[in-house]
Amino acid sequence: MLSKYDALPDFQSWNAQGQAVDNIIFRLTLHSLSPLVYNSPMAPAILICDPDKDFLAAIKDAKVPNVDIFTALTEIEAQHLIVNRQNKISHTCISVDFCEPKGLPMIHFIKTHRPIMPISLVAAEPTAGFKPEELTQLHIQKVFTKPITAQQLTNDLFPGSFFELDKALAVSEGNEEAVGGTQNIEAGKLHPIDAYSFISGSKSFFDVYVKVGSDKYLMILKSGDQFDADRVASYVKKGVKSFYIKREAQQYYLQYCDKLTNALLSNQNVPVDTKSKQVVNLGDETIQYLKNFGMSELSMQTAVRFVSHTHRLVKDLKLRTNPHMSQFLARLEKSEHSTGTVIILSMLLASMKYSDENTVNCISLSGYLHDIGLFQLPKEIGEADYDTLNDEQKKVFEQHPNLGAELIAKVPNIFPLVPQVVRQHHERRNHKGYPSGLGAGQIATASEIVGIADLFHELLIRRGKEPDFNPSKFIERHYFDEFSFQTIEVFRKTFL
Ligand SMILES: [Fe+2]
Ligand SMILES: [Fe+2]
Incomplete structure (x- = not known):
């Protein structure tokens, strides 16, 4: 029987084995059954308000791992929990029987004291006694119907916070192919994973393939089997660049990467270089998922966690004094543009010494999603280099900040700063930007920093192709008149 701990490498033995072995191969040979306790500052926490004593007792007894559950039997109890800011509550579920009428006084109380807290209802039936438009007006995220368990609640509220082992395994069910066998699979049905970033625990949770011909794939790992590190490493040594998993498994792979990133960052024995590889990997996987499946709760929540992981990593890197810095920036030359932008942004924000974590996370999330409007454009424009486009195409391209902002504004409970920054990320104080040609005083500082x-990051990608190119000097020479003094100072302090 597989347990979720099988997914986690043994970090206790990291130093002992790690020093002598090539990093990549070493990463592939990590495997043991050692359970690792997550210690995430981002652990989701739910407040459940319900007058039913037995229901609350059952919820508390369930002890869902990695989730803090607060419960309130009375309005007074709930109000105390809400008012105390030390309680890091990320979602509230209110029973419609909690207070008359239909839980509304409690909803109102939360909206007054924690305006951006997402709220769901618990009721006997799916409408909870409201009309659909009333639920929308109240910004109710979900209505849960009883009977419901703590695990079901948390799975539904925080998709991606957990590695859904059963569902990951179910994707491979019925695949009769054995390791070493080849299969004809249409390319669109598989998702490529960078072979150097691939990491597994003691057992594989995915059928993993390598490409051996057009539409022909060789299975190298079977879901549920003991992880054969040597076999996987031998393909990396042979120069295989990508492994493939089934596209249906992509969301579970994303959950897995997220868990792994958290585990790596929480462990002091893990080298910072490995941590940064994994953070970049998570950023790239999340944006891939977003491109393939669009905006969803899973992609948004993973994006939020990626952003927060990035801040933890940057703190670890200790910026300029760290010898890993240039190596780290070199890695970003090949990362997805969204990932690279967030990591650079995170370094800039660290220099700005923002004290409010929420603001930092909002700006970073804007950085991660800044080009999301490009995915909506025809590929020949959205994926093109701006300078190669003709005037008409440029006009279409220049709409991407607006398209992205409109898309993001539809996400429930999103902070208004996020779409604003996305809309303004190409505006320049000398009016040379787009889409609105704004000028000095009209552009938010956060938008300039993004x-x-x-x-x-665009220039770092260029350096990846032209090794003699110097991105920071280039910005200093050609772009300093486009940004405010404050933004330039932050950039100088961080990178020059
Ligand atoms: Fe853009
Ligand atoms: Fe961009």
């Missing part, structure tokens, strides 16, 4: 991070 704008310069965006630009710097």
Whole structure:
């Protein structure tokens, strides 16, 4: 019987084995059954308000791992929990029987004291006694119907916070192919994973393939089998660049990467270089998922966690004094543009010493989603280099900040700063930007910081192709008049 701990490498033995072995191969040979306790500052926490004593007792007894559950039997209890800001509550579920009428006084109380807290209802039937438009007006995220368990609640509220082992395994069910066998599979049905970033625990949760011909794939790992590190490593040594998993498994792989990133960052024995590889990997996987499946709760929540992981990593890197810095920036030359932008942004924000974690996370999330509007454009425009487009195509391209902002504004409970920054990330104080040609005083500082991070990452990608190119000097020479003094100072302090 597989347990979720099988997914986790044994970090206790990291140093002992790690020093002598090539990093990549070493990563592939990590396997043991050692359970690792997550210690995440991001652990989701739910407040459940319900007058039913037995229901609350059952919820508390369930002890869902990695989730803090607060319960309130009375309005007074709930109000105390809400008012105390030390209680890091990320979602509230209110029973419609909690207070008359239909839980509304409690909803109102939460909206007054924690305006951006997502709220769901618990009721006997799916409408909870409201009309659909009333639920929308109240910004109710979900209505849960009883009977419901704590695990079902948390799975539904925080998709991606857990590695859904059963569902991951179910994707491979019925696949009769054995390891070493080849299969004809249409390319669109598989998802490529960078072979150097691939990491597994003691057992594989996915059928893993390598490409051996057009539409022909060789199975190298079977879901549920003991992880054969040597076999996997031998393909990396042979120069295989990508492994493939089934596209249906992509969301579970994303959950898995998220868990792994959290585990790596929480462990002091893990080298910072490995941590940064994994954070970049998570950022790239999340944006791939977003491109393939669009905006969903899973992609948004993973994006939020990626952003927060990035801040933890940057703290670890200790910026300029760290010898890993240039190596780290070199890695970003090949990362997805969204990932690279967030990491650069995170370094800039660290120099700005923002004290409010929420603001930092909002700006970073804007950085991650800044080009999401490009995915909506025809490929020949959205994926093109701006300078190669003709005037008409440029006009279409220049709409991507607006398209992205509109898309993001539809996400329930999103902070208004996020779509604003996305809309303004190409605006420049000398009016040379787009889509609105704004000028000095009209552009939010957060938008400028995202704008310069965006630009710097574009230039890092260029350095990946032209090794003599110097991105920071180039910005200094050609772009400093496009940004405010404050933004330039932050950039100088961080990168020059
Ligand atoms: Fe853009
Ligand atoms: Fe961009």
